[in-house]
Amino acid sequence: xxLRLARRFLVLLVSLAVASVLVFAFMxxxxxxxxxxxxxxxxxxxxxxxxxxxxxxxxxxxxxxxDWLGGVVTLDLGVEWVxxxxxxxxxxxxxxxxxxLVITAMVLALVIALPVGTWMAVxxxxxxxxxxxxxxxxxxxxxAFLAGIILITYFAKRWQWFPSGGWVPPAEDPVQFLLxxxxxxxSLALVQASMLARYVRSAVLEVLxxxxxxxxxxxxxxxxxxxxxxxxxxxxxxxxxxxxxQLATLLIGAVVVERVFVIPGLGSFxxxxxxxxxLITVQTIVMVLVAAVLIINFLVDTVYLLIDPRLRxxxx
Numbered sequence: 001x002x003l004r005l006a007r008r009f010l011v012l013l014v015s016l017a018v019a020s021v022l023v024f025a026f027m028x029x030x031x032x033x034x035x036x037x038x039x040x041x042x043x044x045x046x047x048x049x050x051x052x053x054x055x056x057x058x059x060x061x062x063x064x065x066x067d068w069l070g071g072v073v074t075l076d077l078g079v080e081w082v083x084x085x086x087x088x089x090x091x092x093x094x095x096x097x098x099x100x101l102v103i104t105a106m107v108l109a110l111v112i113a114l115p116v117g118t119w120m121a122v123x124x125x126x127x128x129x130x131x132x133x134x135x136x137x138x139x140x141x142x143x144a145f146l147a148g149i150i151l152i153t154y155f156a157k158r159w160q161w162f163p164s165g166g167w168v169p170p171a172e173d174p175v176q177f178l179l180x181x182x183x184x185x186x187s188l189a190l191v192q193a194s195m196l197a198r199y200v201r202s203a204v205l206e207v208l209x210x211x212x213x214x215x216x217x218x219x220x221x222x223x224x225x226x227x228x229x230x231x232x233x234x235x236x237x238x239x240x241x242x243x244x245x246q247l248a249t250l251l252i253g254a255v256v257v258e259r260v261f262v263i264p265g266l267g268s269f270x271x272x273x274x275x276x277x278x279l280i281t282v283q284t285i286v287m288v289l290v291a292a293v294l295i296i297n298f299l300v301d302t303v304y305l306l307i308d309p310r311l312r313x314x315x316x
Contacts, residue, residue, distance in 0.1 A: 004305060012298045019290045020072070024065050027283040055081055068280065072287060080278050087281055090269065095288065097167060098258070098265035101184055102250045108189035109196055109246070116193070117200025124205060133201065139194025144253045148187035148260040155183060165262035184261040188253055192246050199242045244300035248293040 052058050056067065071077045077087035116132060123129030156164035162183050168176040255267030262268075266285060273281040 005302060008298060008301050012294055015294050016291055019294065020069055020287060021065070023283050023287050023290065024068065027279050028061065030279065068283070072284060077284055078280070080273075080276075080281055082276050082278060087284065091266075091284065091288070094264060094266045094269040097263060098251070098254050098267065100170075100181060101188070101254055101258070101263065101265060102247070104181060104185040105188035105192065105250055105254075106243075106247055108185060109193040110243075112189065112193035113196035113200055117197035118204050120197065120201040121204035124201070132197075136194045136197045136201075139190060140198065142191055142194075144188050144191045145256045145260050147190050148184060148257050151183045151187050152260070165260075167263050167265075180261075180263075184257050184263060187260075188250055188257055191253075192250060196239075196242060196246060200239055203238045240300055240303050244296050247296050251289060251292055 049058075056064060075088045075092075077091065079086050116136070120129050120132045120136070124133070152164050155161050163176075163180050164183075166180055168180055170177040254265060255270060257263075258265040258267040259271065266288070270282065270285045270289075273285065
């Protein structure tokens with residue numbers, strides 16, 4: 001097991017290295033000169049050349065890449081080219097905001113999807129199971145930003161139960177923090193819960209057809225008892241795969257939802273940096289998002305080893 005984990009960790013490190021090269025290379029081919037954008041389009045060539053030297057843009061690309069990667073690893077990211085604000089503190093603060101949003105949405109999606117998906121599978125031949133399945137199909141088709149707009153229209157504007165946007169840190173005011181977190185987290189969670197419930201339904205249905213589960217029921221266990229005692233662990237393996245993919249999807253979906261609810265998270269930071277042509281900030285944020293996806297995939301592989309003993313023995 002340790003050897004498998006070591007191999008997968010090595011794959012993670014190699015993937016991170018390759019991703020950093022691709023992100024850096026992509027930013028280099030984008031049109032436009034960041035120094036000229038920072039000074040204004042009517043600035044002189046001498047001023048642009050001086051600022052390029054100050055930014056280090058006149059150095060070889062390999063040196064620029066090494067400096068940037070070293071800064072990412074050590075969190076010494078320097079300052080933004082236009083605003084001169086330090087990048088690292090902003091990145092940490094924005095990442096914390098997005099983390100609260102994504103983790104809350106994922107927990108809500110799990111709380112909804114696991115029991116609903118299991119019920120859909122157990123009751124797949126009954127009217128309530130068919131109705132829940134149809135509702136989940138509709139939920140999959142609704143984009144997270146549209147769900148957010150609908151929630152704002154009714155829960156914030158019409159009924160005024162929640163604020164329509166903004167952000168309050170949890171340490172500053174826990175109640176306002178929860179109120180402002182509720183709608184964006186629900187808008188993300190509803191879509192992901194609908195999709196996850198479909199996968200839970202399929203996984204549980206497959207387990208319900210297994211011989212060992214029929215044997216357990218023949219011994220006198222009720223369907224839910226047999227499923228709980230003998231089937232859920234086997235059904236968890238494909239569900240874990242979907243969870244990893246959905247967590248990565250939530251990170252990307254948060255970019256748009258943060259705009260809808262005016263939340264100062266990583267997504268808003270990325271869009272603001274793109275608009276200001278802060279390329280060093282953009283490539284750092286993109287690298288953080290890519291690294292998060294790769295780390296999630298590594299954690300999914302690790303969970304596989306914990307929940308499926310067949311992967312811990314023998315050779316693959």
